[in-house]
Amino acid sequence: MAARKLPVVALTGPTATGKSSAAISIADHFAIEVINSDSRLFYQGMDIGTAKPSVADRAATPHHLLDTLEPHKTMSLAQFQDQATALIGEIHARQRLPIIVGGTQQYINAVVEGWKMPRVPPQPELRNRLQCEADEHGREALLARLERLDPVAATSVGLNTRRIIRALEVIAVTGRPISEQQGKGPVPFVPHLIALTMPRDLLYQRIDARVHDMIEAGLVDEVRALLANGIS
Known part of the structure; x- marks a missing residue:
């Protein structure tokens, strides 16, 4: 029982x-x-x-x-x-x-x-670099990259720069789409x-x-x- x-x-x-x-x-x-x-x-x-x-x-x-x-x-x-x-x-x-x-x-x-x-701690250097890219080229450029790497995540993050950067950060560290590492149990x-x-x-x-x-x-x-x- x-x-x-x-x-x-x-x-x-x-x-x-x-x-x-x-x-x-x-x-x-x-x-x-x-x-x-x-x-x-x-x-x-x-x-x-x-x-x-x-x-x-x-x-x-x-x-x-x-x-x-x-x-x-x-x-x-x-x-x-x-x-x-x-x-x-x-x-x-x-x-x-x-x-x-x-x-x-x-x-x-x-x-x-x-x-x-995903249990991925913050990566300050990577985050700063991605934020600089967003400031220089616009967050749409980061979103386009995310669409190539993880289309599922790209549809859920919207134009939230922080969430886009987090998704790219997790992908960079784990080598896997963040959408595959999320869910409920x-x-x-x-x-x-x-x-x-x-x-x-x-x-x-x-x-x-x-x-x-x-x-x-x-x-x-x-x-x-x-x-x-x-x-x-």
């Missing part, structure tokens, strides 16, 4: 809909651990501007993938998928409920839909997706209030500190 798959909750929604607060409320009723999927909350020194969960909330409920990166580093989609999937297994082993919380939907989808993707858990929403006028009021609170809390000084450290 196949092992019973355990649940994973993914809590998403636009900025200021109350995702983090909702997760903390759930913690009042269930034994949970939070896996952050907001791409800006990975970074150290970006606390106010990202509305990072408070120290008190993090002490009361375990949070993962917060403050894991220095601002000049990056978290690739594949890295997030690997780390989040490993954390889900660890949290289940502790007999707790994993809740993925954040507004970066692509990260959530990669985990709960079992995306398959089974996941070892049962995902439950919750999307928060609210009327637009109320959402805008909440965003305005949040920005005001951020400025009062020292957002300007936080940005100055990042700029002073070469982060822009």
Whole structure:
């Protein structure tokens, strides 16, 4: 008999809909651990501007993938998928409920839909060279090259220069079309997706209030500190 798959909750929604607060409320009723999927909350020194969960909330409920990166580093989609999937297994082993919380939907989808993707790290020199070609000859020239090497990928990337460069980068490193290395597979858990929403006028009021609170809390000084450290 196949092992019973355990649940994973993914809590998403636009900025200021109350995702983090909702997760903390759930913690009042269930034994949970939070896996952050907001791409800006990975970074150290970006606390106010990202509305990072408070120290008190993090002490009361375990949070993962917060403050894991220095601002000049990056978290690739594949890295997030690997780390989040490993954390889900660890949290289940502790007999707790994993809740993925954040507004970066692509990260959530990669985990709960079992995306398959090439494990090719960024190649800075190659990317810079391709970007220079795009600047000089237009991104259409890069797209034409991709059409020759991987027609399937060329139809899906559109005129997004970053995606065109990524496809060419993967082909250069692996020698295979990127489209052959993508897809979806089974996941070892049962995902439950919750999307928060609210009327637009109320959402805008909440965003305005949040920005005001951020400025009062020292957002300007936080940005100055990042700029002073070469982060822009």
